[in-house]
Amino acid sequence: MPTDETRPSYGGDGKPTSTSFSKDGRGQSEPIPEIKPGSRYIYYRVYTKDGPLESNHPIYLNDRFISRILSSSVKPPQTAASLTRYICKIEGLELRKLALYQSLSDDTALDDSIHLSLRGNTGPGASDLNPMALVVDKHAAEGRSQVTSAVEPQDLLERDYEQRYVYYRVYDDDGEAISKMFFGDNNPSLGRVNTLSVPPPHTVSSLKNRIIKSEDISGHNVQLFEDEGSESAMNDSDALTLLSDTFPGFEEDQPIAITYEPGVKNGSAENEDPTKIQIPELREALAQIKTELEEANLTHTRELEEANRTYARELAEVRERWNNAKETHEREINEALSSLHQLQAQLIVPSIFTKKLKATKDWEMGMVNATWHSLKTGEIFYTDGIIRREKWRNGPNVYDWECYLATNSFGRLAFASKVYTVFC
Incomplete structure (x- = not known):
């Protein structure tokens, strides 16, 4: 694979020039080797709506926001979607809320299905002076990973360009x-x-x-x-x-x-509810979830009533078990019942519970302590994503578990073990 110090350069017409680079990017050096016929470099920059992201694989010491890939690295058919997927792979980015632009000056993002001309000396991203741009959701960027296996390490050059x-x-x-x-x-x-x-x-x-x-x-x-x-x-x-x-x-x-x-x-307004999420995209998503929940409450009344009956039966069973407990554990019983009453009063799903959890193991911990959910592999819960540490009591034994406050499909609010759930 060509190294950075022997990279081809492109003029304003997109054709290769004879310019070569020394290790500091300024002087003359050895002739530039040719790339595999039909293949070329695709230059790109990555952004969130708030600004640029440094590349995992920069090519310049003094501009670490631009990078490049070989066009032959993109899976055919070479569409905007396949190019986006490869850039996200080597940059360690999640595939969500992405917009790929053919150049920095374009007003409209490319449709995922559009076929791109990535061979030859012209086309999208053919020059570092006119790279493509990928704009990603900033939350997807927060969890980005470092990927080193897909791209060979390169000696960084110093770019000679006018800052504007x-x-x-x-x-x-x-x-x-x-x-x-x-x-x-x-x-x-x-x-x-x-x-x-x-x-x-x-x-x-x-x-x-x-x-x-x-x-x-x-x-x-x-x-x-x-x-x-x-x-x-x-x-x-x-x-x-x-x-x-x-x-x-x-x-x-x-x-x-x-x-x-x-x-x-x-x-934000100074007196605005601090629990409201201020990011416009998330606020819109929460509004959609709220609408769907309201429709569900109207169209699935029977399911909610059955959930209440099931919950009442579970509550009665828990009370019966606690009534058979030893007198020395009355304080723990009262605390559990108090927590259960609080959960019952919050049966409707809070609007901030937008994150989905999936159970990875069957566990009947809720049968022992009703402030917790019993888990069934694959069961879906909704949570605010905040990690808590709560007590799980099994007779005289008390354990601390990391968990989430979550609702199940019936709207029941209880704790879900973190170790046996994953976000989905």
Whole structure:
């Protein structure tokens, strides 16, 4: 496999040039070996909506956000979906909420089924000056893994390129504020972000999200103005040509302005319920789950009534077992009954229980202690994903278990053992 110090380069027309690189990326060195006929490099960058992600396999010392793969690594048929899957594999990313763009300047993501021309010297990602872009869900990126087996280690080069920025000033309610990205001693409110750090599509909204992330803005009603003299803010949907010389904020002495109202971070109202999830995509998903639960309550009344009867029988059985316990364990019995009453009062699934658990083992621990679920392999539960440590009592014996507060398919709320469940 070719190494980085002998990588082919491509001109503006996508054709190979004769430029070669020394180990520091500047001087002349040995001739560049040819890649396998028909195969070429595909250059790409990975982003979340808040900004760029460093590659697991960077090719430059001074730009660790760009990488490349051989086109022959992509499984045929070579569609947007198969290219996305391979990039996610080597970058250790989950396959969820993905958008692949043919170039950084594209406004629309590629359809998964579209066939890509990945052979020859032209086509998507043929140059590091015009790479493809993969935008992923930031939660999928949080659990990314390091993958070293798919790509050979490479000696990193130093990239010789001109850094370009969007310049801006930061304002709160009282006027200009100190920028966390300021770069001049005499201009603390003037900040900048690299244009290559803004994820596609290049709109006012994506630039705003990038600056919010860079400045760690704790506030709401964030707005971008073309300059401090503008009468109204730019629309979030307005397109920006960040790869040209004509976008707002291109020049240092003509920065754009970003304003915000201090308060709870990321646009939350100060008195808003802290249990509500503020990420728009998750809020929409929770609303959908709530709608589905309301429909289920209306259309499956009989199932819910049967669940209540079953739960009542289980409760009666547990009470009978505890009534036969020794007098020395009365305190434990009362605590268990109190917990059961609390669970009974919370039969309807809380709206924040959006994570699915699946039981990996049969275990009748709920028959011994009704504050816990009995588990059946493959059974599905819903939880908020928060790990707890609760006591499980079996007669005189008391054990501490890591668990989740979860509901089963009947809406019953109890603890589910962490060790015998997995997220799905």
